[in-house]
Amino acid sequence: MGASLGPGIVIVGLGPAAVNALEGIRSQDVDVPVTILSQEPYYAYYRPRLSHLLGEEVSSESLAIKKPQWYEERNAQVLLGQTAKAIDVDRKTVSLDNGSELSASSVILACGSSPFVPPLSGLDRENVFSLRTVDDARAISSACETAKTVCVVGAGPLGLEAAWALAKRDLEVHLLEHGSRLLSKMLDQNASRMLAEIVESAGIVLHLSAFSEALFPGGIRLAGGEEIPGEVILFSTGVRPNLDVPRSAGLKINRGVEVDKLMRTSTPWIYAAGDVAEFEGSVGGIMPVAVAQGKVAGVNAAGGQEEYVAVPPSYTLMVMGTRLFSVGDVQDGPDVTSIVDVDYDSRVYRKLVLLGDKVVGGILFGDIAGSDKIRRAVEEGVQLPGAAKESVPDYASLLDMIVRD
Ligand SMILES: Cc1cc2nc3c(=O)[nH]c(=O)nc-3n(C[C@H](O)[C@H](O)[C@H](O)COP(=O)(O)OP(=O)(O)OC[C@H]3O[C@@H](n4cnc5c(N)ncnc54)[C@H](O)[C@@H]3O)c2cc1C
Structure with a gap:
């Protein structure tokens, strides 16, 4: 590397937000030069699977979100093992820690987050x-x-x-x-x-x-x-957004880099998406948010017009062989109606939460069939007229109403 490549779009970081940003860019513009900087020496991979694989052989290739060819087909220059150091807002450049510099018409910050470790004494011991x-x-x-x-x-x-x-x-x-x-x-x-x-x-x-x-x-x-x-x-005590590069650009930062519906930061030609971004006071921290925000950032950085619609927090995980799904607001309370189906013997627990006629949350424990439909119902704020406790006697009937909808 040496000479400046720009102007084009520079994506800082290569995780799911960056992959979807590239997809978004190419949906608008097949020609604009795109350069992706990846601090890690790997193409983007699925981090969620890392925890399952502790103690087993782990390869970035087997976890890859896309094969190297996918980036080539989209004519993106991927620089593996290259770290962005700072953004010069006046000169519209991104400097790298190896001393080189890239000109940029737009930058997408997709640099994710890093683990937070509480400041306890004795952290310098081994292992x-x-x-x-x-x-x-x-x-x-x-x-x-x-x-x-x-x-x-x-x-x-x-x-x-x-x-x-x-x-x-x-x-x-x-x-x-x-x-x-x-x-x-x-x-x-x-x-x-x-x-x-x-x-x-x-x-x-x-x-x-x-x-x-x-x-x-x-x-x-x-x-x-x-x-x-x-x-x-x-x-495993949480994560914090990677804010060194955003800070170098003087962007507005609260817990993450503040973005609007177009995923624009306080400097409109710099976008942010995924774990590094803060939208309406919340920092994503999960894959579905990184995927959706990355796509919107890419579309808009390439001249399109797409708004991000907040994805309600949802999680699917496998713990001790048991599948678990949770979306939205799941706690009981005076304002909500909870409809529960439980089988303690087979450790199956299902719950839907309604606010008025609206499905606002759900838990599926042990059997996560129907999770996509419930997630969609919560995301779309599906209204089920008459879905009050009296008229919907059980979980199965309510799920049936959602599915039909
Ligand atoms: C073990 C584990 C399990 C998880 N399980 C789940 C799950 O079950 N469900 C779920 O929804 N989410 C899960 N997550 C969270 C999910 O992986 C993240 O929300 C998602 O990866 C965020 O995507 P991102 O693209 O914003 O950032 P990241 O995936 O963090 O990617 C950012 C990349 O940018 C690089 N980078 C940072 N700074 C720079 C720089 N200056 N220059 C160049 N590159 C840089 C980083 O090295 C990194 O490779 C899990 C995460 C972990 C670690």
Whole structure:
């Protein structure tokens, strides 16, 4: 590399937001030069599968979202292992950490997020990890080859999936959770309780209301003094948007880079999408948001006109062999009607939540059939006239109404 390539569209980062941005750009303009900078030496891959694969061979190729040929067919120049350092807004250039520079008519920030690790004492001991990349997964697996105990800090979806993958390797796994129940935003009390039973029956030692205080060579100490074994410590305590490049451009930033419906930042020729972006006060952090925002950013950066419609938070995961789906608002409350179908023996729990006639949320636990329809109903704010508790006696009838709709 050396000379400037522009002007064209420069995409910073290569994850799902960037892939969909490229798709969006080419839906409008087949000629505009596109350059994609990927800090990692890999083409975009599915991160969600990393947690399932701990302890197994992981290759970026087997997880790839698109093959290298796909980028070639779309005439995109992909620079693997190249990191954007800063954007010069006056000169409309993106500088790289290798000293070279790209001119840009537009920039799409698709640089994602990085794991957040709480500032505890003792973090400098060996075998302390978080999981974001293929390289992280390989390092964790390798450390676990000689370890007998692992402590996973944080029982969000990623922490749960990682704990399960490690428990299958005959490791003694401890799972620490700040909250008093599991997945408190995605599940209601009943589903959280069922999930805790499943976790414990998989041999994982679950510690709820556990506040980590300090790491020591063989484990982690909780506030209150209890010592939890962990030759390997895996932090799964959330992510923070990667803001160095956006900051260099002086963009408006709150928790993420603030964007409007067109995915434009406070500098209109710079767009942002995915984990790095903040739309109407919320930072995505999940694949469906990265996919939808990336597409909109690409279309608009290439001269089109498309508005992003916020995707309600939804999650599908496989924990301890049990499938789980959650979308929208799932908690009980005075203003909502909850319709529940439960079979404790086979650990199947299904719930739909209505606000008036509108489907606003759902949980599927153990059997996620119908999840696409429920997600769509919540996304589209489907109204089901007469769908009050009195007229809809059970879950099956309500689901039937959604499906027919
Ligand atoms: C283990 C794991 C499990 C997950 N499970 C789920 C799940 O089940 N469901 C779900 O919806 N979501 C899940 N997620 C979240 C999902 O993967 C992210 O929301 C999604 O990857 C965000 O896409 P993105 O394109 O915004 O950013 P990313 O996928 O983070 O990609 C951004 C890329 O940009 C690169 N980059 C950063 N800075 C620069 C720079 N300056 N120059 C060049 N490149 C740069 C990064 O290295 C990275 O490769 C999971 C994530 C992880 C890590």
